[in-house]
Amino acid sequence: MDRGGRFGPDADDTGCAVLHVDMDAFFASVEVRRRPELRGKPVIVGGVGPRGVVSAASYQAREYGVHSAMPGARARRLCPHAVFLPPDFAAYSEASRAVMSIFHDVTPLVEPLSLDEAFLDVAGCRRRLGSAGQVAKLIRRRIADEQGLTASVGVAATKFVAKLASTQAKPDGLAVVPAAETLDFLHPLPVSALWGVGERTAETLRRLGLRTVADIAHTPVTSLRSALGNAAGSHVHELSWGRDPRRVTPEAVDKSIGAETTFDVDIDDSATLRTTMLALAGKTAARLRRVGLVGRTVVIKVRFADFRTVTRSRTLASPTDVTREVFDTAWALYEALRPGERIRLIGVRAENLLPAGQASLQPQLGAPEQGWREADRAADAARARFGSAAVTPASLLPQTDGGGSAAPGEPGD
Amino acid sequence: MKFRVERDALADAVAWTAKSLPNRPPVPVLAGVLLQVGDGRLLVSGFDYEVSSQVGVDIQADADGMILVSGRLLAEITRALPDKPVDVATEGSRVEITCGSARFTLPTMPVEDYPTLPEMPDAVGSVDSAAFASAVAQVAVAAGRDDTLPMLTGVRLEFEDSTLTMVATDRYRLAIKELQWRPDTPGGSTAALVPARTLAETARTLGALGGEVTLSMAAGGMGEGLIGFSGGGRRTTSRLLNDDFPKVKSLLPDSHAAQAKVPVGALTEVVKRVSLVAERNTPVRLSFSEEGLIIEAGGSDDARASEAMDCEYSGDPLTIAFNPAFLLDAVGVLEQPVAVLSLNDPKKLAVMGSASEDGELDPGYQHVLMPVRVGA
Numbered sequence: 001m002d003r004g005g006r007f008g009p010d011a012d013d014t015g016c017a018v019l020h021v022d023m024d025a026f027f028a029s030v031e032v033r034r035r036p037e038l039r040g041k042p043v044i045v046g047g048v049g050p051r052g053v054v055s056a057a058s059y060q061a062r063e064y065g066v067h068s069a070m071p072g073a074r075a076r077r078l079c080p081h082a083v084f085l086p087p088d089f090a091a092y093s094e095a096s097r098a099v100m101s102i103f104h105d106v107t108p109l110v111e112p113l114s115l116d117e118a119f120l121d122v123a124g125c126r127r128r129l130g131s132a133g134q135v136a137k138l139i140r141r142r143i144a145d146e147q148g149l150t151a152s153v154g155v156a157a158t159k160f161v162a163k164l165a166s167t168q169a170k171p172d173g174l175a176v177v178p179a180a181e182t183l184d185f186l187h188p189l190p191v192s193a194l195w196g197v198g199e200r201t202a203e204t205l206r207r208l209g210l211r212t213v214a215d216i217a218h219t220p221v222t223s224l225r226s227a228l229g230n231a232a233g234s235h236v237h238e239l240s241w242g243r244d245p246r247r248v249t250p251e252a253v254d255k256s257i258g259a260e261t262t263f264d265v266d267i268d269d270s271a272t273l274r275t276t277m278l279a280l281a282g283k284t285a286a287r288l289r290r291v292g293l294v295g296r297t298v299v300i301k302v303r304f305a306d307f308r309t310v311t312r313s314r315t316l317a318s319p320t321d322v323t324r325e326v327f328d329t330a331w332a333l334y335e336a337l338r339p340g341e342r343i344r345l346i347g348v349r350a351e352n353l354l355p356a357g358q359a360s361l362q363p364q365l366g367a368p369e370q371g372w373r374e375a376d377r378a379a380d381a382a383r384a385r386f387g388s389a390a391v392t393p394a395s396l397l398p399q400t401d402g403g404g405s406a407a408p409g410e411p412g413d
Numbered sequence: 414m415k416f417r418v419e420r421d422a423l424a425d426a427v428a429w430t431a432k433s434l435p436n437r438p439p440v441p442v443l444a445g446v447l448l449q450v451g452d453g454r455l456l457v458s459g460f461d462y463e464v465s466s467q468v469g470v471d472i473q474a475d476a477d478g479m480i481l482v483s484g485r486l487l488a489e490i491t492r493a494l495p496d497k498p499v500d501v502a503t504e505g506s507r508v509e510i511t512c513g514s515a516r517f518t519l520p521t522m523p524v525e526d527y528p529t530l531p532e533m534p535d536a537v538g539s540v541d542s543a544a545f546a547s548a549v550a551q552v553a554v555a556a557g558r559d560d561t562l563p564m565l566t567g568v569r570l571e572f573e574d575s576t577l578t579m580v581a582t583d584r585y586r587l588a589i590k591e592l593q594w595r596p597d598t599p600g601g602s603t604a605a606l607v608p609a610r611t612l613a614e615t616a617r618t619l620g621a622l623g624g625e626v627t628l629s630m631a632a633g634g635m636g637e638g639l640i641g642f643s644g645g646g647r648r649t650t651s652r653l654l655n656d657d658f659p660k661v662k663s664l665l666p667d668s669h670a671a672q673a674k675v676p677v678g679a680l681t682e683v684v685k686r687v688s689l690v691a692e693r694n695t696p697v698r699l700s701f702s703e704e705g706l707i708i709e710a711g712g713s714d715d716a717r718a719s720e721a722m723d724c725e726y727s728g729d730p731l732t733i734a735f736n737p738a739f740l741l742d743a744v745g746v747l748e749q750p751v752a753v754l755s756l757n758d759p760k761k762l763a764v765m766g767s768a769s770e771d772g773e774l775d776p777g778y779q780h781v782l783m784p785v786r787v788g789a
Contacts, residue, residue: 314559314561317583317584317585317736318585318785332561332562333561335561336560336561360695360696360734360785360786360787361785361786362585362736362783362785363585363783363785363786364584364585364783365582365584365585365586365587365661365664365762365781365783366664366762366783367783
């Protein structure tokens with residue numbers, strides 16, 4: 001794209017208040033930051049196990065066609081000399097927090113979309129920090145100086161145009177779409193650029209001969225509605241004219257927090273499932289505690305070898321962020337399900353989330369004032385200081401007797 | 414098989430037996446009730462492998478016999494019949510029911526496929542049916558409803574000589590009731606974990622009939638134990654739960670730092686009113702002082718409510734929070750008119766009991782509540 005040109009960093013940002021900040025190859029960049037010897041090399045995070053998928057790929061790896069969500073085996077074929085690393089989410093969360101705190105220095109109106117991207121509303125920063133374009137440059141500079149990472153930023157009048165702009169600016173770029181020129185920016189783009197237009201919708205539109213956003217904009221909304229349905233038809237029509245009423249909503253409260261694992265080979269061994277469930281419950285509860293939430297409902301997900309997937313849930317008497325309670329509930333749900341089949345994936349998540357500070361907890365009879373909850377917090381503190389392996393349930397310790405595939409020592413169940 | 418029976422007697426017997434039938438029977442015959450005529454009596458039975466129930470009805474028998482018919486359908490029909498004598502007669506593989514000018518013909522199911530009801534175990538003693546019913550009601554309210562913890566869905570009956578102690582807990586509250594029973598052999602000691610729902614329904618039915626309830630028990634290996642209750646021509650057997658009930662009685666505090674006495678009726682009304690603003694799982698807060706009791710619910714951003722009431726209180730001022738549903742359950746089963754709440758600390762167990770108007774404590778019942786921690 002014309003980086004210095006019409007939608008470049010110095011374009012007119014009048015009427016633009018929305019920033020979309022997207023970290024460049026975030027997980028891979030965090031890895032490169034702590035291992036400078038990897039700089040300039042293709043680095044792929046994830047996709048390590050036989051069924052793993054790629055979580056992130058450095059731009060050098062992307063040149064070989066590797067992208068995230070691609071099966072690891074395919075990535076290895078495309079780019080055999082890449083450096084494959086297991087994901088270290090603790091490191092990425094840490095880096096993410098640092099980046100998000102830069103955003104919060106600029107404006108309280110930060111809507112994180114994931115660890116590595118967020119919308120910012122900077123309308124209120126004008127007097128203090130300057131126009132949206134200037135704020136974008138400031139953020140990019142601070143991320144580079146303070147974190148040694150790069151981010152691409154899109155500046156526009158609406159969220160979805162800002163997101164499109166940041167995509168066009170990648171990597172390490174800044175694109176400003178002047179409010180008055182939104183349609184000039186939008187109309188040449190393919191229909192798939194519109195938010196909510198996936199492969200199926202794009203295919204439907206293509207059959208109607210609609211290939212660009214301009215084509216949609218100049219199609220009567222009634223035709224779009226009959227082709228896509230009322231809601232979707234009106235939606236793409238609005239977007240094609242650059243109309244996106246969504247505001248930047250800070251702190252969108254998570255609907256659920258959880259973790260899941262795909263086994264390398266399908267399993268039916270109860271002891272392995274139990275230890276896996278314990279690890280997943282631990283992750284789920286730790287994530288809840290990290291963001292200061294408690295969950296009232298525990299959900300398990302079980303995918304069988306034939307890809308049939310079932311979920312089971314239980315709502316607790318009292319919301320929790322305690323590993324032990326999440327695990328006990330998850331395991332009871334699994335036991336009640338008792339599938340006699342081989343399992344491909346299990347997951348644990350907490351739903352019905354609310355801030356821990358507002359929650360009232362119904363402890364069990366005779367629960368000590370210092371209970372599992374406090375033990376979890378102490379373990380969190382130890383992990384923060386000594387690393388994630390510092391405190392772990394005994395049954396999750398690696399086997400040291402060289403016993404191969406023997407299941408960890410659990411009381412018989 | 415052929416007999417004539419009073420409409421009400423038949424309707425009651427069938428309704429009671431059909432109530433315990435499974436909604437989705439694993440085999441079709443289990444949806445049936447068994448009608449047996451012999452010795453001038455009709456026995457109506459139902460069984461789902463866990464619980465069996467049987468009731469005897471006086472009839473005019475013309476021909477002995479045994480049939481199996483859909484319990485739900487027969488219950489609906491007998492309930493709807495006019496108040497006249499009912500004639501029941503088999504016609505081949507069908508049964509004909511005639512009452513006044515109404516006539517029903519129902520298919521029967523093969524009696525041979527129906528499982529044999531468990532033998533009533535040996536009687537071990539008896540208890541006044543009304544006292545038994547009210548004791549069970551006081552305890553069963555605290556039992557768990559979560560099938561993933563089966564041992565908590567039961568009421569534990571502990572027989573120690575002539576004292577019968579009932580205990581139930583769902584981990585958040587605990588109810589303990591002591592009453593007297595008459596063991597056939599004095600000095601014995603045994604225990605049984607009975608499914609709370611079955612126990613509550615059985616005790617309620619037998620309690621309404623008055624008289625005595627005879628208790629029967631058969632110890633068995635894992636899951637084979639059986640308990641029986643009989644009285645007023647009715648008998649129920651239930652399989653016992655595996656008795657891995659937690660040792661909870663040690664949790665009962667042996668002293669208290671503060672005690673409040675509040676009329677049960679007024680307390681119930683105020684808690685109900687105030688908890689209208691308590692969302693699901695948010696607590697009601699009770700603040701006690703010498704001036705009385707203030708009950709509040711709701712958060713700073715949400716709807717709020719508070720109400721003050723008279724209360725006889727001894728101890729330092731104290732605020733404690735409870736799940737309103739648990740609190741109402743506890744107050745709702747007290748037998749005496751004054752609720753007595755013994756407290757130690759806002760984070761420690763509270764014990765609810767009751768006393769008569771002139772302050773005499775009912776020593777037989779304790780309902781232990783774990784307070785809620787606010788904003789942890």
